[in-house]
Amino acid sequence: MYTQGSLLDDIEEIGLRSLSANRRTPLSDGAWVDVRPGWMTGADEVFAALRESVPWQAERRRMYDREVDTPRLLRFYGEHEPLPHPILGAARTELDRHYAAELGERFTTAGLCLYRDGRDSVAWHGDTFGRSATQDTMVAIVSLGAPRPLLLRPTSETARREHTGGTLRFVVGHGDLVVMGGSCQRTWQHAVPKVSGALGPRISVQFRPHDVR
Numbered sequence: 001m002y003t004q005g006s007l008l009d010d011i012e013e014i015g016l017r018s019l020s021a022n023r024r025t026p027l028s029d030g031a032w033v034d035v036r037p038g039w040m041t042g043a044d045e046v047f048a049a050l051r052e053s054v055p056w057q058a059e060r061r062r063m064y065d066r067e068v069d070t071p072r073l074l075r076f077y078g079e080h081e082p083l084p085h086p087i088l089g090a091a092r093t094e095l096d097r098h099y100a101a102e103l104g105e106r107f108t109t110a111g112l113c114l115y116r117d118g119r120d121s122v123a124w125h126g127d128t129f130g131r132s133a134t135q136d137t138m139v140a141i142v143s144l145g146a147p148r149p150l151l152l153r154p155t156s157e158t159a160r161r162e163h164t165g166g167t168l169r170f171v172v173g174h175g176d177l178v179v180m181g182g183s184c185q186r187t188w189q190h191a192v193p194k195v196s197g198a199l200g201p202r203i204s205v206q207f208r209p210h211d212v213r
């Protein structure tokens, strides 16, 4: 439907598969993660469109006495901003349809990150700006482009020692969906570590409810 005039006839149509195939993994302390591989179809085409059309920005962070670029590019779409591709609006609607009863509200914002290659990364953190610092919530991540490991581990070192499974690792790209839920942002951390070797770029789209970041 949203094809870009590719010369290839067999290009996969852009769309969304069913969310009822989600697989939930309960984690410690009331956290959980849902995984839906290949949720968005035609994801490589969506990746190319977003890479081209999103006004990507470098974010500066203060580190000791100097400012450094964080190793990835970003663009945050607030609640009332139009999203940069129609399939992202459809994805948010579908996430609302599937999760609204459990979440008790809608997904409103979309944070986009571009990892240009394996040197781009995000360090261990929870999304704890806003209500997610104290309340259960959900963060839904659609991954486009080259697959990268998304890691999860308990926040507290005690829990990390007791958590027998160790760090969880989900390799996500090409339209895969991961939803972190329950207490996950407070009691668990996530990271996309640097990887060595030639690796293509990845875009992650994070849908979050109001005042969760």
Ligand SMILES: O=C(O)CCC(=O)C(=O)O
Pocket (backbone or CB within 6 Å): 111, 113, 122, 127, 141, 150, 190, 192, 204, 206
């Ligand atoms: O790239 C990802 O999948 C994770 C991004 C993330 O954790 C964040 O921006 O808060």
Ligand SMILES: [Fe+2]
Pocket (backbone or CB within 6 Å): 125, 126, 127, 190
């Ligand atoms: Fe995050």
